[in-house]
Amino acid sequence: MTGRLWGPQPLPSGETLFRLWAPARSAVDLELADKTLPMERGDAGWFQVNAPAPPGSLYRFRLDDGLAVPDPASRQQQGGVHGWSIVPPADYPWQAGDWRGLPWTSAVIQEVHVGLAGGFRALADDLPRLAELGITAIELMPVGAFSGDRNWGYDGVLPFAPAESYGSPEDLKALVDAAHGLGMMVLLDVVYNHFGPDGNYIAAYAPGFFHADAQTPWGGAVAVDRPEVAAYFLENALMWLNDYRLDGLRFDAVHAIGNAGFLDWLARSIRAGVHGDRKIHLILENEENDAARLGPTLYNAQWNDDFHNVVHVLLTGETSAYYADFADDPTQRLARCLEQGFIYQGEPSANHNGKPRGSRSGHLPPWRFVSFLQNHDQIGNRALGERLTLLTDHAWLRSATALLLLCPQTPLLFMGDEYGARTPFLFFTDFHDALADAVREGRRREFAKFAAFSDAQARERIPDPNAQATLAASRPQPPEDAAEWEALYRHLLQLRARLLAPRLSSAYSLGADVLGEGAVRARWCLSDKAMLTLAINLGKQAVTVPPGQGRLIHLEGVTGEPGSFAAWCLEP
Numbered sequence: 277m278t279g280r281l282w283g284p285q286p287l288p289s290g291e292t293l294f295r296l297w298a299p300a301r302s303a304v305d306l307e308l309a310d311k312t313l314p315m316e317r318g319d320a321g322w323f324q325v326n327a328p329a330p331p332g333s334l335y336r337f338r339l340d341d342g343l344a345v346p347d348p349a350s351r352q353q354q355g356g357v358h359g360w361s362i363v364p365p366a367d368y369p370w371q372a373g374d375w376r377g378l379p380w381t382s383a384v385i386q387e388v389h390v391g392l393a394g395g396f397r398a399l400a401d402d403l404p405r406l407a408e409l410g411i412t413a414i415e416l417m418p419v420g421a422f423s424g425d426r427n428w429g430y431d432g433v434l435p436f437a438p439a440e441s442y443g444s445p446e447d448l449k450a451l452v453d454a455a456h457g458l459g460m461m462v463l464l465d466v467v468y469n470h471f472g473p474d475g476n477y478i479a480a481y482a483p484g485f486f487h488a489d490a491q492t493p494w495g496g497a498v499a500v501d502r503p504e505v506a507a508y509f510l511e512n513a514l515m516w517l518n519d520y521r522l523d524g525l526r527f528d529a530v531h532a533i534g535n536a537g538f539l540d541w542l543a544r545s546i547r548a549g550v551h552g553d554r555k556i557h558l559i560l561e562n563e564e565n566d567a568a569r570l571g572p573t574l575y576n577a578q579w580n581d582d583f584h585n586v587v588h589v590l591l592t593g594e595t596s597a598y599y600a601d602f603a604d605d606p607t608q609r610l611a612r613c614l615e616q617g618f619i620y621q622g623e624p625s626a627n628h629n630g631k632p633r634g635s636r637s638g639h640l641p642p643w644r645f646v647s648f649l650q651n652h653d654q655i656g657n658r659a660l661g662e663r664l665t666l667l668t669d670h671a672w673l674r675s676a677t678a679l680l681l682l683c684p685q686t687p688l689l690f691m692g693d694e695y696g697a698r699t700p701f702l703f704f705t706d707f708h709d710a711l712a713d714a715v716r717e718g719r720r721r722e723f724a725k726f727a728a729f730s731d732a733q734a735r736e737r738i739p740d741p742n743a744q745a746t747l748a749a750s751r752p753q754p755p756e757d758a759a760e761w762e763a764l765y766r767h768l769l770q771l772r773a774r775l776l777a778p779r780l781s782s783a784y785s786l787g788a789d790v791l792g793e794g795a796v797r798a799r800w801c802l803s804d805k806a807m808l809t810l811a812i813n814l815g816k817q818a819v820t821v822p823p824g825q826g827r828l829i830h831l832e833g834v835t836g837e838p839g840s841f842a843a844w845c846l847e848p
Contacts, residue, residue, distance in 0.1 A: 280511055281295065281297070281322075281504065281507045281508070281511065282295065282297075282348070282349035282436075282507065282508050282511050283295075283347065283349035283350070283351060283436060283511070283515075284329070284335070284347065284351070284361075284363050284364070286366060287326060289326070290328070290330075291326045291327060291328050291329070292326070292327055292328075292329040292330075292333070292363055293324060293325075293326055294306050294315070294324060294325055294326075294327060294329075294335065294337075294347075295322055295323065295324040296315070296322070296323050296324075296337050296347070296348075296481070297320075297321055297322055297323075297481075297482050297504050298321055298322075298323055298337075298339070298481035298482055299320065299321025299481075299482055299484060300321075300480075300481050300482060300483055300484075301321075301323075301339055301340050301481045302317075302340050303315075303317070303339075303340040304317075304323040304337050304338070304339055304340065304481070305337065305338040306325050306327060306335060306337060306338075307335060307336050307337070307338050307344065308327065308329060308333060308334065308335050309333065309334045309335075312338065313325050313327055315337075320504070321482070329363050330363065331363050331364060331365040331366060332362065332363060332365070333362070333363040334354060334360040334361070334362060335347070335360065335361050335362075335363065336359075336360050336361055339480065339481055343477070343480060345477040345480065345481070346358070346359065346360070346361045346434060346477070347361040348434065348436075348477070348478050348508075349436045349508070349511070349512075350362070350421075350434050350436060350437045351363075351364035351436055351437055351445060351515075352364055352437050352438070352444065352445055353421050353434060353437050353440055354440075356421070356423070356424070356440065356475075357421050357422065357423055357433050357434055357474070357475030358423075358475055361437075364445060365446075368446060368449045368453075370449075370453055370521070371453050371457060372453050372456035372457045375456035375521070375554075376552075376553060376554050376555060377461060377523050377554050377555030377556070377557075378412060378413070378459075378461050378523070378555060379555060379781070380555075380557050380576050380577065380643060380686070381643050381777055381780035381781055382412050382773075382777045383412055383413050383461070383557070383643075383686050384410060384411055384412045384413065384681075384686075384687055384689075384769060384772065385411075385412075385413045385414070385415050385463065385646070385686070385687065385688040385689065386406055386411045386413070386414050386415065386688075386689050386690075386691060386694070387414075387415045387417065387465075387648075387651055387652060387688060387689065387690050387691060388414050388415065388416055388417065388691045389417045389428070389429060389652065389691065389701075389750075390416055390417065390419055390439075390442045391426055391427075391439075391441065391442060391747070392691065392701075392747075392750055392751050392752065393691065395441070395442050395443045395447070396438075396442055396443035396444075396447035396448050396450070396451045397443055397447055397450070397451075399414075399451055400447075400450060400451040400454045400455075403451075403454055403455055403458055403460060404458060406460070406694075407458040407459065407460055408766075409694055409762065409765055409766050409769060410765070410766060410768075410769025410770060410772070410773060411460065411689070411694075411769075412459070412460055412461060413460060413461035413462070413463055413523070413524075414455065414460065414461075414462055414463070415463040415464070415465060415526060415688070416462065416463070416464050416465065417429040417465050417652055418430060418432050418435075418464075418465050418466065418467050418528070419432075419438045419439055419442055419448065419464065420432030420433070420434055420435035420436070420437065420438070420439065420466075420467070421433065421434035421437040421438070421439050421440065421475075422439055422472055422475070422706075423472060423473075423474035423475045423705075423706065423707060424474075424705070424706025424707065424708075425440075425441040425706050426441065426704055426705070426706045426744075426747045427439075427472075427704070427705055427706060428652070428656055428702075428703050428704050428705065428741075429465070429652065430467055430472075430528065431472030431473065431474075431705060432467060432471070432472055433471045433472045433474070433475040433476040434475070435466065435467065435468075435512050436512055436515060445520075448520060449520055449521070452520055452521055452522060453521075456521070461523035461524065461557070462522050462523055463522065463523060463524045463525065463526055463557065463559070464516055464522050464524075464525055464526070465525075465526045465528055466512065466513065466516070466525050466526070466527060466528065467528045467529075468498065468500070468509045468512075468527060468528070468530075468533065469492065469494075469498060469528060469529050469530065469532035469533050470492060470494035470495070470498065470532065471494070473494075473707075473711060473715075474707060474711055482504075484499060484502060485498070485499055485502070485504075485505055486498060486499055487499050490534070492532050494532075497532075497533070497534065498533065500533060500535050500538040501535060501538065506538060506541070506542075509542065510542060510545050510546065510549070513525055513542070513546050514546060514549045514550070517546065517550050517556060518549075518550065518551045523554075523555065523556065523557060524556055524557030524558060524559065524576070525546075525557075525558055525559070526559040526560075526561065526579070527539075527558070527559070527560050527561065527575075528561055529561050529562075529563070530560055530561065530562050531562050531563040531564045536566065536568075536569065539560075539569060539574075539575075540569070540574060543558055543569075543573070543574040543575055544573060544574070546558065547573065557576045557577070558574070558575045558576055559575065559576060559577050559578065559579065559646060560575050560577075560578040560579070561578070561579045562578055562579075563581070563628075563633070564633065564634065565578075565582070565618045565620055565621065565633060565634030565635060565637070566634075566635055567617075567618070567634075567635045567636060567637040567639075567640060568635065570640055570644050576644065577643065577644045577645065577646050577686055578644065578645065578646065579646045579648070579651075579688070580613070580617060580618065580645040580646055580647050580685065582602075582609075582613050582617075582618055582619035582620060583613050583645070583647040583648065583685070584647070584648050584649060584650065584651070584654055585598060585599055585601065585602045585619075586602045586606050586609045586610045586613055586619060587610065587649060587676055587679075587814070588602075588649075588650075588654070588664075589602045589603060589606045590606050590607070590610065590794055590814040590815075591664065591667070591668040591672055591673065591676060591814060592664075592667045592668050594667075596726065597627070597726075598627045600626055600627060601620070601625050601626055601627045602619070606794075607790050607792075607793055607794055607795065607796060607815070608790055610788075610796050611788035611789065611790050611796045611798065612788070614683065614685075614785070614788045614796065614798035614810075615638070615785045615787055615788040615798060616637055616638035616785070617637040617638070617640055617642065617644065617645040617685070618634050618635075618637040618645075619634075620633040620634035621634045621635055621636050621637055621638075622634055622635060622636070638785070641684075641780075641781075641782070641783060641784065642683070642684035642685045642780075642783055642784075642785065642800065643684060643685065643686050643780050643783070644686075645685045645686065646685070646686045646687075646688050647680055647683060647685040647686065647687055647688065648680070648687070648688040648689070648690070649664060649673075649676055649677065649680055649693070650663060650664055650690050650693070651688065651690050652690065652701060655690065655700070655701040656701050656702065656703050657703075659723045659726070659728075659729060659737075659738045660700060660702075660737070660738070660739075661700030661701045661702040661703070661739075661750065662700055663692070663693075663697060663698065663699070663700065663701070664676075665696050665697065665698050665755075666698055669839060670696075671832070671833060671839040672814055672838075672839045674764060674832050674841075675812055675813075675814070675832045675833065675839055675840060675841035676812070676814065676841075677693075677764065677765070677768070678764075678768055678812075678830055678832055678841045678843065679810060679812050679841060681765070681768040681769060681771075681772055682768060682771060682772060682776065682808075682810060682829075682830065682843050683798075683810060684776060684780055684783045684800050684802075684808065687772075689765075691752055692752030692753075693765075694761065694762060694765045695754045695755070695758035695759075695761050695762050696754075696755055696757060696758060696760070696761035697752040697753060697754065697755065698753075698755050699749065699750065699751065699752050699753050700749060700750060701750050701752075702739050702741070702746050702747075702749060702750045703719060703741050703746075704741050704742075704746045704747045704750060705741045705742055706742060707741075707742055708742070712742045715741055715742065716740050716741060716742060719738060719741055720735040720736075720738050723735065723738060767830075768830065771829055771830060771843075775806075775808075775829065775845050776802070776808070778803075779802035779803045779804055779806055780802065780803065781803050782803040783800050783801065783802045783803055784800065784801055785798070785799070785800055786799040786800055786801055786807075787799060791811070791813070791819040791820070791821060791836075792813070792815055792817060792819035793815040793816070793817060794813060794814040794815020794816065794838075795811070795812065795813040795814070795815050795819040795821075795836075796811070796812055797809065797810070797811040797821060797822065798810050798811075804848055805848045806826075806845060806846060806847045806848055807825050807826060807844075807845070807846040808843070808844070808845055809824040809825060809826070809843065809844040809845075809846075810841070810842070810843050811824070811835065811836075811840075811841070811842045811843075812840070812841045812842075813836060813837065813838055813839065813840050813841075814838075814839070815838060816838055817838065818836050818837050818838065819836050820836060821835050821836040821842065824842065824843075824844030825844055825846040826844045826845045826846025826847065827844065827845060827846075828842065828843070828844055829843050829844065829845050830842070830843045831843075
């Protein structure tokens with residue numbers, strides 16, 4: 277028996293050990309395709325049995341009331357999340373076996389929805405294009421099995437099993453192998469704060485997996501303070517990093533977990549449990565802006581929503597919902613973001629009911645902040661899923677793109693950004709019957725507070741998440757000017773790879789100045805004492821930009837004019 281608690285485990289005898297934590301049940305049976313075996317109840321509600329079940333065998337658990345459930349740690353499913361689990365193969369013939377990863381300072385991340393990319397195999401075929409453009413890491417939105425054939429990513433219920441509609445576990449490993457062969461990292465977004473609404477059977481046999489008295493937007497909080505639950509998520513993380521050889525994980529909405537001690541334990545345990553001498557990167561999404569979680573023994577970086585939010589306000593003029601926190605003096609807020617990372621460092625946030633948000637972050641190196649102009653959340657949470665290409669002037673967007681890609685903070689793109697896609701990214705699911713109705717109507721009620729959707733007729737324009745057409749509309753398509761956008765991204769990423777990436781390890785800010793409404797200049801000292809200066813004007817009036825030190829490495833528009841961007845680098 278191995279040290280793992282969850283999931284099927286091969287034994288030296290050739291049999292397979294099956295285990296299920298079901299403390300609320302008095303009896304559990306293991307069902308194989310040709311037989312049913314009673315499982316022995318052990319300590320703390322664990323049931324287990326050894327059985328002759330080679331790789332590829334189908335199995336599931338039958339509870340004492342007759343309910344058949346998949347393994348919550350199933351590595352592969354047949355027939356969806358309500359179907360049979362499959363005993364996984366022992367190994368995969370890796371081709372890029374000597375891959376050890378890339379330093380985080382070289383990361384240029386492309387966030388990808390595997391379903392919209394056509395599945396694991398189709399995405400693997402697209403990797404050479406992304407590598408040639410200058411992308412050094414792809415971040416897969418969650419791939420854990422979900423109800424139906426399509427989902428925007430955050431309704432998974434079997435986090436160990438890749439969704440069948442995306443491909444097999446072997447297909448995912450081949451994708452990772454292909455990326456490593458091209459010198460690219462593969463990161464995965466994992467969801468440890470909730471499960472989806474259909475296909476999560478855990479509460480039926482282990483209600484203690486959740487805290488009924490601690491509610492989240494998705495129901496009872498996951499009980500990560502229980503050792504069985506903590507082990508479940510640690511083993512999931514190590515499966516992705518060891519069995520699939522992923523280069524890192526992005527942890528979704530950890531503020532909804534609400535347990536900093538668990539987060540620290542998880543990071544340290546992951547780093548201690550990764551096989552081999554490899555560079556592993558752990559990234560947080562955390563509305564708390566908790567700088568204490570970022571460090572060499574914990575998490576490499578955090579998604580910095582503050583960067584997106586303030587730039588979005590400047591680009592679009594939108595100040596509703598969470599953008600209201602950035603409507604007051606957005607220029608000064610952008611300067612603080614470029615200089616110190618987080619904008620909210622303990623100040624009260626209206627979007628958080630006036631409570632203080634964040635902690636001091638100016639001491640952290642800039643590459644610990646993952647910046648983006650848009651991502652799955654910021655597009656998908658819009659009623660009509662519009663991208664920035666439809667919301668702002670393209671000259672302003674080109675300048676914001678230059679700021680993103682030439683700033684020492686770690687840049688993240690969303691699939692389609694690189695060719696200026698106009699297609700939306702909509703919220704889509706594959707639910708049925710009453711749940712489908714509830715999701716569709718709930719989605720429309722969510723936007724009733726916005727003036728554009730204040731009446732019922734207007735809300736009918738919001739796409740039905742369960743319609744096949746909603747998924748189809750979300751597939752990114754290159755527009756007529758795609759080549760112009762790709763040329764911009766290629767040029768900027770070549771500059772970043774040559775001038776910034778090798779010099780970021782000990783880079784630090786030299787300050788940021790407000791030059792006028794919407795206009796900011798920021799400066800950094802790079803590791804070899806090179807000086808980087810960026811100046812952007814997202815305002816309506818021309819400003820005077822002090823002469824930059826060094827040579828001009830990129831220019832959009834006319835320096836200081838509305839919609840302009842300029843970058844200088846003074847090499848030692």
